[in-house]
Amino acid sequence: MRLFTKIIIFLLFEVASHSLFGHEVRPAYLQIKEQSPNSYAVLWKVPRTVDKVLDIQPKFEKSFSLKEISPPRILEAFVLYTFQLKGEMSIPNSRLTIDQLNTTGTDVLVDIRLLNGEHHSFLLQPTNNSILIPDTPSKWNVAKTYIILGIEHILLGFDHLLFVLALVLITKGFKKLLKTITAFTVAHSITLSFSVLGIANLPGPPVESVIALSILFLAVEILKVQKGQSTLTSQMPWMVAFVFGLLHGFGFAGALQDIGLPQSAINLALATFNIGVELGQILFVLVVLMVMQLIRPILRTKHRMAKLMPYAIGSLAAFWLIDRIAGF
Known part of the structure; x- marks a missing residue:
């Protein structure tokens, strides 16, 4: 029991730490907008914490020159750089690399807008920090990008996961759990869409x-x-999940607006981001159910351990509440 308690306390500490420095997991954003043939305005948004800015930067082929045109602007969670990019050729069919990305845990969302109306969106990751920019844009690239971002957002959104965990713990019976998770999904999908x-x-x-x-x-x-x-939540968890899910949807929307949306494919990006969130949520619920099945025999014999989880969840939520109100 002592070992189990230590594990829970350790996990709480880790989650609390990530919640305080959560901006580190936000993706960087690179916007390249063609202003005249082979001349581009470049916006480079890099995640930062209180005392650290990620040391990553875009790198283009030698036929392109990149010039900073204004001092960096420090925002709440990002540092904003503006450049002018000029080349001897058009940017499609050239290679883009994000230097030092493989040393981070951060993705880079790339958004390219050309004079002919074409719009490219794709994601670079630490394991794949370079790409040959395609000649023609692909809707599949947009869909894949925002599905990945949706999955990453829910799996790194510790407050949303903790809410889902609490729903799983309080809901008895698989059918009722399915109804509850569905209600939460429908609710946050509504407000996410309305907000965006x-x-x-x-x-x-x-x-x-x-x-x-x-x-x-x-x-x-x-x-x-x-x-x-007997409580209202235990009797009708789906109703509580729906009501609070509406608020969680606004939280998802804030993150999606920070990430940015391709203006030519807003509906596709929104739909696939939502799909990614749901895929990540389903994966989390399945893992929780498997873990609960494994520890059920322990909980039956040691009833005090069953109280440890709600106390841990409540303590962390109270900490977040105080920290967030203090940040107003």
Whole structure:
């Protein structure tokens, strides 16, 4: 039991640390916009923390020259660089490399807009930091890019995962769990779409605080159920999942707006990002169910250990709540 407790405390510490420095997992963003034949305005947005900026930069072929045209701008989670790129040839069929990307855990979303109306979107990753820019754009590249970004966002979005974990813990029966997860999915898909399309929006800091509060609420509900009390959440978890899911959708939208969307394929990018989020969520739920199946015999014999998880979830959610309110 002591070993199990130490493992939980260690995981809590790791999650709390990542939550404080969560901007490190945001992708960098490279926008290349053709202004005249073979001349491009380049916007380079690099993730940063309080005291560190990732040491990565775009590198083009020798036939291109890259010149910085204004001092860097320091934003909350990024440093913004602006360049002028000129070449002896058009940028399609040339090679783009992100130097030092393989030493980070960060992706780079590349967005290229040409004078002829063509629009390229693709993702460079630490394991694949170079690409020969294709001659013609591909919708499959857009879809693949935003599916990957959706999966990464949910798997690195520790607050969203903790909420899903709490839903799994409080929901009894596979059919009810399926209904609950579906309600959460539908709800955050609605507000994610509304926010990105400009139909409805909420300010980020209050949304993030209420997301932490939603996790704390579920932790308290789990403890009540463990004491034998019947609660609204235990009876109709799908309804609670739907209501809070609407708020979580605004949280997803904030992250997607930070990443950026290709203007010529907003609907495709939005749909595939949502698909990626759901794929990551399903993967997480399956892993949780398998782990619960493995530790169920232990929990049956040592009832105190069953309380450890909701207390851990609640403590971390309370920490996030205080930290996010203090950041207003």
